[in-house]
Amino acid sequence: MARVAARLSTDGKQSTHPVDEVLPLPKLALYGFQHVLAFYAGAVIVPIIVGSALKLSPEQLVYLINADLFTCGIASIIQAWGIGRIGARLPLIQGVTFTAVSPMIAIGLGAGGGTAALLVIYGAVITAGIATFAFAWLPAKAFRTVMRLFPPVVTGTVITVLGIVLIPVGLNDAAGGLGSPDFGEPKNFAYAGGTMLFILILMKLGKPFLSSIAILLGLVVGTGVAFLLGDAKFGDVGNSDWIGVTTPFHFGVPKFEWFPIVLMLIVMLITMVETTGDTYAVGDIVGKEVDSETVARALRADGAATALGGVLNSFPYVAFAENVGLVRMTKVKSRFVVVAAGVFMIVLGLLPKAAAIVAAVPHGVLGGAATVMFAMVALAGIQTLGKVDLKEEKNALIVGVSLAFALLPATVPVFFAKHMDADLSSLLNSGVTLGATAAIVLNLIFNGLAADNAHDAPETGAQALAEAEVDTAPGSGSGATAPEVPAAVPAQAASPASPAASAEKADDADPTPSPSAP
Secondary structure, three states, rough: OOOEEEEOOOOOOOEOHHHHHHOOHHHHHHHHHHHHHHHHHHHHHHHHHHHHHHHOOOHHHHHHHHHHHHHHHHHHHHHHOOOOOOOOOOOOOOOOOOHHHHHHHHHHOOOOHHHHHHHHHHHHHHHHEEEEEEEEOOHHHHHHHHHHHOOHHHHHHEEEEHHHHHHHHHHHHHHHOOOOOOOOHHHHHHHHHHHHHHHHHHHHHOOHHHHHHHHHHHHHHHHHHHHOOOOOHHHHHHHHOOOHHHHOOOOOOOOOOHHHHHHHHHHHHHHHHHHHHHHHHHHHHHOOOHHHHHHHHHHHHHHHHHHHHOOOOOOEEOOOOOHHHHHHOOOOOOOHHHHHHHHHHHHHHHHHHHHHHHHHHOOOHHHHHHHHHHHHHHHHHHHOOOOEEOOHHHHHHHHHHHHHHHHHHOOOOHHHHOOOOOHHHHHHHHHHHHHHHHHHHHHHOOOOOOOOOOOOOOOOOOOHHHHHOOOOOOOOOEEOOOOOOOOOOOOOOOOOOOHHHHHHHHHHHHOOOOOOOO
16 A cells, blocks of 8 residues: 655644655656656757757767756755745656747857856856745745736646647657758658557556556657667667766856846746746646645745756756646656656766666657647646636637737747847747746736735745735636636635635645655
8 A cells, every 4th residue: 555645734633635645666666757758858958959059069968968867856856845845745847948948048159159158157047046036935925916917817828838839849859859860751750650649549548557657658669669670779878978977067167147147037037937837737637725835835946946957057947847747647646756756867867878778769759759748738728728717808818819929939930030139039039938928918908916815914925825825806807716826726715715724724835754654
């Protein structure tokens, strides 16, 4: 029988939630490794793109990838396990945000490329991480005011935009990987289609265990078939070192320049919207109520991980939407599965040979699995929008126009490349940035701030946030009747909580494993 992490409610009775369940070690390892494989492409693509744009050597690029994996592992453990009031204690994988790619390349090229450019980037990353961490400790009233910018119509739109923007990433992998010599070859689509079909068959069978590891089995079987046909090559494994340790400030002391810092602060504002939306989405999927304190803890983990990333030669971190889709598909709710995934990522970050084995998964196979997961992310956003009254024309306009803005960079890239200032282009040439910004601004224009019916509470930061929730008032402009700020929480919580219930939430806000838990 699975051992569980126990919590005590105010009446002294022991209660558990599937999120806090500690599964048997074999399942933890299996499900955790599946998260790693599902997340791996997204994890390594950012350092590959940025490193290539800055003309780093192959050895430096490998170091960036290992540093990224190592830091991803630490960040995911902080988010899922929790340290004090840092970490949402939900099954959220932390990964490098795609939103930062264009700004970081612009910063790096402006600094002349090479490792000198990395130092300027890391200075901005560290500063932005510290600022995000500090923001999440704002007094309760101030934090709630900011959170009122994100009612369900905004967060649902942002999550949907994330899925829509990510699907082309999966399709590019399905085609063989953008820029590869065999990009668009039929065999790549055959691997992608075969992998996708295999995953869908496993899901159709309806066996809980097979469904929960469908992505993992799809990647393993797809890679096996590609290896037999000569399209999966493991030659780089023999050329890789056994051990590669990530050390702080490997490339030198960071440089702190004002424009890169401002640019990265704006990036982190967007990632805060992403993490807020992902936190509510995964809370809805696993049936765990998410309140303002949960969001604050998630953002603190983002900030701490981002600052740590700058120290350990990595980049800004965000709750990864890809793995939210995986949680939905597998229905494995335990946050300790993500802790296990974090351990795997740390090991991969220390063992270049192990990372090289995972890297040998062909792009086509990876793209088939990724496309399914990214589509599930978009579906999670659509479900959140299902809580919004879209019969209200203003809400429909917010969603529709924001989606249109999100598609602009991919549809008309020449506008950003040739007809916009380079600094401004580095900020706006992102579907997530434009879509999220449009959703926030349009919601303010049409609906204003969501109503704040929280109980009066002293402005003492996290403790006050644990005792006071932001409720979206019935009949408010957002058209939502769900509680809280960006939504996706159980409908029965829509009414303001009683003082006793608030106290119980405060007690439950910091669950920790029992001493008997491994």
